[in-house]
Amino acid sequence: MPRIKMPSSSPSLDMTPMVDLAFLLVTFFMLTASVRVNEPVVVDIPSSISEKLLPDNVMMISIDVDGRAFFNISNPQVRIKILERMGTQYKIDFTENEKKRFAGMTSFGVPIANLKEYILMDDVARAKVKSPGIPMDTTGLNNQLRDWIAFGQIIELTREKEEQTKAKNLGRPFKNEPLRYAIKADAAAKYISVKQVIDVFKKLKIYRFNLITSLEQEN
Amino acid sequence: MAEVNTGDGGGHGKHQKKRAKKASTRIDMTPMVDLAFLLLTFFVLTSTFSKPKTMEINYPADPPPNVVLPKINNALTFLLSKDNNIYYYSGEFYPKNNKDGKPETTLIKTGYGKDELRKVLLDANKPTRDKVLQLEDRMKKKEIADTTFKRLANIEKGKKDALTVLVKSDDKASYKNVIDLIDELNITMIGKYAVIDMMPAELEQLNAANDANPTETK
Secondary structure (H helix, E strand, O other): OOOOOOOOOOOOOOOHHHHHHHHHHHHHHHHHOOOOOOOOOOOOOOEEOOOEEOOOOEEEEEEOOOOOEEEEEOOHHHHHHHHHHHHHHHOOOOOHHHHHHHHOOOOEOOOHHHHHHHHHOOHHHHHHOOOOOOOEOOOOOOEHHHHHHHHHHHHHHHHHHHHHHHHHHHOOOOOOOOOEEEEEEOOOOEHHHHHHHHHHHHHOOOOEEEEEEEEOOOO | OOOOOOOOOOOOOOOOOOOOOOOOOOOOOHHHHHHHHHHHHHHHHHOOOOOOEEEEEEOOOOOOOOOOOOOOOOEEEEEEOOOOOEEEEEOOOOOOOOOOOOOOOOOEEEOOOOOOHHHHHHHHOHHHHHHHHHHHHHHHOOOOOHHHHHHHHHHHHOOOOOOEEEEEEOOOOEHHHHHHHHHHHHHOOOOEEEEEOOOHHHHHHHHHHHHHOOOOOO
8 A cells, every 4th residue: 555645845834925915014004004193072973975085284173962162273383373372362371382282282172271281281181181162152252262263264374375475485386275174073963063163163254164974885 | 945954964975065054044034024913913903094074065154134035946945853853845935924925834844764855855856967967977978078077067056947955954953964964965966055044934833843743752
């Protein structure tokens, strides 16, 4: 009886393709990954069939289930300038350190009086604080949200103009993505709280919004 | 493959030449691969893929006071209320005992389901939708360009006799309701719509309708 011949090749596999693929994927994920930011509030956005992507240069107002408003603007330089303007308006001095920390923050929903304290907290403490939302009295006496938006608009426009003249002096073509206004509201929020924010915008003659939704499959 | 035997060198066979000992050119890659997979797992798990999607919308500016709004010929008005209730009427709104002597507008109840709201909108918007679909057909047959299609479709949707939809929400309706309705408008290719405030007379009617149709328990 002939013996069964055992294969004489070594049992080790050539792993090169697998390793190649693994590194390819690592590279891909590293390059596409964006830092996940800790929002102070969970907003469960509604879905729609819209496939438009959110622009990069955006001022975002988040509205949670209880109708609290949170403010965020993407450009860090503009953030610092808005904070300075708000500081002069409400007579609060922000130190350089506070401004720097503020530039790196995400959205916030505290009145300006508590903002200093909020900025100086570390991330863990900040996550525990329940933000009351930015005050927006419709009577206009204490409409801080309006001030945030208005200053953001003004500073963004001056920045745009500065860049335009700069580009002109250097003889470069001027490219700019205009600031867009996004509203990220919770699906379960009452429409009236969204309308309040929209009314603030309307008073500032801003009528065009990006409502943030998630993509839904049309069935 | 030329294997380098490091253990037992030459000297056994007559024909084997003596060679200088060569160090193996293979490196143990296991730690590197381990690390690569660790990183891969980390990035796969933490990466947030999609940028959020957005829906662009223009709100109408508040009309200056004492200005009579022009009448809209072909309009549907949706009234949104609590408990996902949605009512609509077509044309103008006539309150009770109006001075024109017209019969009072009755609100028709509908729902957000596929065969309720969408059906209403599709029926109302059929002429425009058919034309847009025709254009899309022509685009698919490469008769017209992509951009031309978009331009023509927008013209078609914005025509004077195209359906106009007014969305009015009371204080109790949820944001999701408004988004759902606008989404349906986009699906059914309605180009002219506006989200505006409710008139007091409409609110009265809406409340009456809400009371008449108590919410069914699910």
